[in-house]
Amino acid sequence: MKNKNWLLFLLVSLVAITLAACSTGGTDNNTEEQEQSSEGEETTETSETQGEKVLRISATSDIPTMDPIMTEDNVSTQWIDTVYEGLYRQAPGGEIVSGIAKKEETEVSEDGLTYTFHLREDATWANGDPVTAQDFVYGWQRAANPANGSFYGNYLMSGKIKNAEQIFAEELAPEELGVSAPDDYTFVVELETPVPYFDSYVINSNFLPAHKEFVEEQGDNFSLTPDSILANGPYKMTSWKAEEGWELVKNETYWDAENVALDGISVKVLKDADTRLSNYETGNIDRVTLSGSQVKDNQTSPEFGSLSEASTFYMKMNQESAEKSEYMQNYNFRMALAKAFDKQAYIDVVYGNDSIPANYFVPAEFVEHPETGEDFQQGSDLLAYDVEAAKEYWTKAKEELGFEEVTLSFLSGDTDVAKSISEVMKTELEKNLEGLSIETVNVPWAQQLDLMREKNYELAVSGWIPDYKDAVSFIDIFVTGGENNDVGYSNEEYDALVKAAKTELALQPAERFEALQQAEQILLEDAAIAPILQRKTSVLAKNYVKGLDQLNPFSNNYSFKYADIQK
Amino acid sequence: MAKYLIQRIIYMIITLLIIISATFFLMKIMPGSPFNNLGGKITPEQQAFLEEKYGLDEPVPVQYFNYITGVFQGDFGVSFQYENRPVSQMILDRIGPSAELGAQALIIGAILGIILGMIAAIKHNTWLDYSSNIIAVIGISIPSFVFAGLLQYYLAVKWQIFPVSFWESPIHTVLPTIALMIFPMAICARFMRTEMLEVLGSDYIELARAKGVSNNSIMFKHALRNALIPVITVLGPMTVSLMTGTLVIEQIFAVPGIGEQFVTSINTNDYPVIMGTTILFAVLFVVVILIVDLLYGLIDPRIRITGGKE
Numbered sequence: 088m089k090n091k092n093w094l095l096f097l098l099v100s101l102v103a104i105t106l107a108a109c110s111t112g113g114t115d116n117n118t119e120e121q122e123q124s125s126e127g128e129e130t131t132e133t134s135e136t137q138g139e140k141v142l143r144i145s146a147t148s149d150i151p152t153m154d155p156i157m158t159e160d161n162v163s164t165q166w167i168d169t170v171y172e173g174l175y176r177q178a179p180g181g182e183i184v185s186g187i188a189k190k191e192e193t194e195v196s197e198d199g200l201t202y203t204f205h206l207r208e209d210a211t212w213a214n215g216d217p218v219t220a221q222d223f224v225y226g227w228q229r230a231a232n233p234a235n236g237s238f239y240g241n242y243l244m245s246g247k248i249k250n251a252e253q254i255f256a257e258e259l260a261p262e263e264l265g266v267s268a269p270d271d272y273t274f275v276v277e278l279e280t281p282v283p284y285f286d287s288y289v290i291n292s293n294f295l296p297a298h299k300e301f302v303e304e305q306g307d308n309f310s311l312t313p314d315s316i317l318a319n320g321p322y323k324m325t326s327w328k329a330e331e332g333w334e335l336v337k338n339e340t341y342w343d344a345e346n347v348a349l350d351g352i353s354v355k356v357l358k359d360a361d362t363r364l365s366n367y368e369t370g371n372i373d374r375v376t377l378s379g380s381q382v383k384d385n386q387t388s389p390e391f392g393s394l395s396e397a398s399t400f401y402m403k404m405n406q407e408s409a410e411k412s413e414y415m416q417n418y419n420f421r422m423a424l425a426k427a428f429d430k431q432a433y434i435d436v437v438y439g440n441d442s443i444p445a446n447y448f449v450p451a452e453f454v455e456h457p458e459t460g461e462d463f464q465q466g467s468d469l470l471a472y473d474v475e476a477a478k479e480y481w482t483k484a485k486e487e488l489g490f491e492e493v494t495l496s497f498l499s500g501d502t503d504v505a506k507s508i509s510e511v512m513k514t515e516l517e518k519n520l521e522g523l524s525i526e527t528v529n530v531p532w533a534q535q536l537d538l539m540r541e542k543n544y545e546l547a548v549s550g551w552i553p554d555y556k557d558a559v560s561f562i563d564i565f566v567t568g569g570e571n572n573d574v575g576y577s578n579e580e581y582d583a584l585v586k587a588a589k590t591e592l593a594l595q596p597a598e599r600f601e602a603l604q605q606a607e608q609i610l611l612e613d614a615a616i617a618p619i620l621q622r623k624t625s626v627l628a629k630n631y632v633k634g635l636d637q638l639n640p641f642s643n644n645y646s647f648k649y650a651d652i653q654k
Numbered sequence: 655m656a657k658y659l660i661q662r663i664i665y666m667i668i669t670l671l672i673i674i675s676a677t678f679f680l681m682k683i684m685p686g687s688p689f690n691n692l693g694g695k696i697t698p699e700q701q702a703f704l705e706e707k708y709g710l711d712e713p714v715p716v717q718y719f720n721y722i723t724g725v726f727q728g729d730f731g732v733s734f735q736y737e738n739r740p741v742s743q744m745i746l747d748r749i750g751p752s753a754e755l756g757a758q759a760l761i762i763g764a765i766l767g768i769i770l771g772m773i774a775a776i777k778h779n780t781w782l783d784y785s786s787n788i789i790a791v792i793g794i795s796i797p798s799f800v801f802a803g804l805l806q807y808y809l810a811v812k813w814q815i816f817p818v819s820f821w822e823s824p825i826h827t828v829l830p831t832i833a834l835m836i837f838p839m840a841i842c843a844r845f846m847r848t849e850m851l852e853v854l855g856s857d858y859i860e861l862a863r864a865k866g867v868s869n870n871s872i873m874f875k876h877a878l879r880n881a882l883i884p885v886i887t888v889l890g891p892m893t894v895s896l897m898t899g900t901l902v903i904e905q906i907f908a909v910p911g912i913g914e915q916f917v918t919s920i921n922t923n924d925y926p927v928i929m930g931t932t933i934l935f936a937v938l939f940v941v942v943i944l945i946v947d948l949l950y951g952l953i954d955p956r957i958r959i960t961g962g963k964e
Binding site for chain 1: 684685697698707736737738744748803806807810811818819821905908910911915921922
């Protein structure tokens, strides 16, 4: 008997420690259970309406926000695009097609400053209300209202949409934004300057309509739960559990519902790359994006695929760094650095897939010549990997600058991938350029951004993902004094070409296109940056998954409206 | 007893205030901004505007005062990273799975560990002792994510006995619980063995034996009770760290717990979330330490709980 008592005491004390320590945890468990049971009801509801065509995929993080004007990341952008629809939308691969606005009926004034969009009359919100031009006016004003603190609103609207700049400076009221609704189905936008790529510009989620009554009724809760999101796009969100995942079902009230093939999409949050792959292998998800080390093992699988991205990565050589600016401003010095490292080696180490070594800045297969249809990117070997040439430039640089040995710092992040980046660059550059030592600096991402913004670095690798479909999204970065020009590059001719493309050539598509091509040529001739690669994403997908074999060049990665499962 | 408790609670509040203040000021000297993790796609004016909106343009002491005032009113602010989500809600959503997983791992791990340790001590220098020792050394030296990976690969992917991941039903908790319980089990076994050996060699056990007390009674009534004290000491803080989540285990098994949030919030300078999770950890810690101290008295009445000087 006594023995039993002691065992009991042992158990009780252990339980007491754990339970008492978690007295707060205890009540949380209750709320958790309640939530789970209500989720349970929702899932049964949806599984009744869901047929077999439910696409099961994973996401690398929870959705940071479903509020269209607050997005600043891939995941949010992707799922906002899936539940909402704006003026236009992207078909797979990036073609701009009609959304709420009928694209073929859009009128552009001769000076390119006024766009008149004609909206379809059969588009509705999920609550049955029609989507009207007033909803667009409100949505755009909401993005432009500085009090709402939109992340992208200012970046996208200022200097483009009439009065946006003054609104962000709080000189004008948001109602003064250059948008209007002469009637329910006509939406007029006035621009400050012609924006030749406006079609793709309005894809951004800051340009979505918003249901004023609903948004105001939800207040601070807007977009925090499926109930506080009012969809007007191909899918509706039915459940969203923090850090676990979310589910969407086809929105039957969507005007083009007959062309939405899937009955639903189920997304699980899986942060660990190996866990994602394991779930794919055991059949829990239908499609998975592979990380570097996983590519090699799966490359030969019939389910393997690589999708081109419209993003390029390049090494930055800061011409305004505190100590090495004199070196970096030397043309031969930069040429030597740009040609001295093996781009393929970089790809092998960092991505392990068939990303393309690039000697250019504006991605291939991104934009085409408006008349001839030729690709913007005609390739160039000016900055190709060439050890011999690099050594020649290096010798010249040594003569001109009068040095034998030099140490440069290489800034990178503190993740495993970021460290492998700095290691491969250090190895390559030191191997091929005699007298060069690279000192690697690995810091957290936020600090890395700070240091770059302050131009407090010497070498670093950056990538650029465009925000709209036009070469200027890339070329604009390196104009003298540009906000994102953190390499201190300056060339008058380059600046003049970019300015011309934005002003007098804005309405002459062919000339403008060629001016931007020339600008890129100058950038490369000057070795302002050292291009490395154009990235590809590697995936495994079951053969019954259709419509997801192309990435969009900007904004949302995939157009789930067109996805399908064909078993 | 009451006096002692009141005194301890006052100390706890002071400790918490110090932790909150230190974290707040240290956090503010971290590099980076919560609003520019995009790499240059926010204009400086916009950044200034956001800082003003969230009160980050004020001097740090003013921000500190505002924050503390909020905390006393139960307002922990809203996340920057997860737009507009209240921090208290985020914590409530995520502490559940972490606490459940941690409690399971701790209870099972501690019980198994204590049994292992006792067996090792009683069967000192036999194969039982050696194998229990080997288990303990492996458990302490191999990190839990290695076990997690192995368990997941064999039991879930290859043999498909358990689900790979997700947090849906009790069966989903098996693998993460096993991966997580190995460390507390090993620690308990080590402490238990050492203490039991010491206790078993002490005079009063000899006396009990001489008096003819039965072996079971010696083990459970006399030895175990005294040997438990150091185990309780290490279990206290371990409870907190287990129940507040483990980044790697949570990621591998896709558990929607809080461990990961703590790390992400620091990386993204999500100030309100950093503060919220720190306060949670700190509160749990001081409470557990108090409970451990109270338990000492319960297990060994010689440890007196009294207030002030004696």
